[in-house]
Amino acid sequence: SLPLWDLAYNTREWIPRIAGAGAAATALVMLWRYCRDRRRLQGVYPVEDSPLVGEALEKCGVRAWVYTCDTIPSPMAVGVLGPRILLPASMDFENRELVGHILTHEAMHIRRRDNLLKLLMAAALCLHWYNPLVWLMARELCRDVESACDEAALAVLGEGEREPYARSLVRAAVPGLPGGLFASAFSPSEVERRVKGVLAYRKRGLLALTASAVLILTAATAFATVGQTFFDSELGSWCGAGDYIA
Numbered sequence: 001s002l003p004l005w006d007l008a009y010n011t012r013e014w015i016p017r018i019a020g021a022g023a024a025a026t027a028l029v030m031l032w033r034y035c036r037d038r039r040r041l042q043g044v045y046p047v048e049d050s051p052l053v054g055e056a057l058e059k060c061g062v063r064a065w066v067y068t069c070d071t072i073p074s075p076m077a078v079g080v081l082g083p084r085i086l087l088p089a090s091m092d093f094e095n096r097e098l099v100g101h102i103l104t105h106e107a108m109h110i111r112r113r114d115n116l117l118k119l120l121m122a123a124a125l126c127l128h129w130y131n132p133l134v135w136l137m138a139r140e141l142c143r144d145v146e147s148a149c150d151e152a153a154l155a156v157l158g159e160g161e162r163e164p165y166a167r168s169l170v171r172a173a174v175p176g177l178p179g180g181l182f183a184s185a186f187s188p189s190e191v192e193r194r195v196k197g198v199l200a201y202r203k204r205g206l207l208a209l210t211a212s213a214v215l216i217l218t219a220a221t222a223f224a225t226v227g228q229t230f231f232d233s234e235l236g237s238w239c240g241a242g243d244y245i246a
Contacts, residue, residue: 019130026129030122043070043089052096056103059156062111066103073174074186075102077109080116092171101153101161101168108152114145146185147197154201166198 047053047066057064064077066085076086085106093099109115121138128134154165173191185194 022129023126027126030126040071041069041086044068044086045089047087052099053103056100057107060104060107060111062107064107064110074172075106077106077115080113080119083110083115085110095171097164098168098171101157101165102172104153104156105149108149108156109145112145112149112152114149117145118142143190143193146190146194150194150198151201154198159201162198162201166195169195169198 044067047068050066053066057066064083064085066087068089068091069086070089072086072088073090074088075091078084078086085103087099087102091099091102121141124134125138150165150169154161157165169186169191172186173188174186175188185191
């Protein structure tokens with residue numbers, strides 16, 4: 001058997017190699033997922049000369065191309081340097097309220113540079129792939145990003161739009177989308193959580209925002225160092241979810 005000091009030396013030698021291999025494997029899996037999702041983006045058509053689109057983006061102070069796509073189930077903002085908004089071709093474009101709310105939300109993702117934030121999050125996951133707390137932090141970050149965009153959208157639309165905005169989220173929900181770390185913001189469980197947050201929304205003052213920022217930074221530092229139903233009965237009855245399920 002190896003002497004204790006030789007065993008300790010070999011362990012110190014192999015740990016960096018294992019960590020590096022894990023980081024490379026995690027990065028390759030994420031790159032594969034990205035390439036797979038990009039290949040699925042087919043049937044993309046620009047939305048041109050739409051006053052509704054121009055008005056929504058101008059209100060948010062955002063410049064971006066807007067497209068419809070045949071192969072996506074829910075809206076999304078893509079790209080870091082050249083951001084674009086993709087809307088599913090199956091969306092009810094006759095519903096101006098729905099389209100306006102969804103565009104405002106996606107424009108806020110671009111304005112807040114959330115795709116860059118998620119890129120940095122992916123890098124952190126690659127480096128700390130062995131730390132379950134970092135994966136938990138990433139999941140909570142994705143949820144907080146959506147909630148923050150909902151609040152930012154309501155700040156533009158006005159508090160009086162809370163209930164119409166919540167109903168738009170319900171209409172945009174897609175049954176069958178998965179939950180978890182890479183969940184769509186329009187999966188049933190995520191929409192249910194977001195609707196509850198929207199209905200409880202109140203415009204916060206500077207003190208509350210400062211306290212929230214301190215709490216988030218503290219939690220992020222701590223993390224870095226160390227079967228669903230569509231909607232529950234109460235929420236479903238409030239928004240008439242059954243009318244919007246295909």
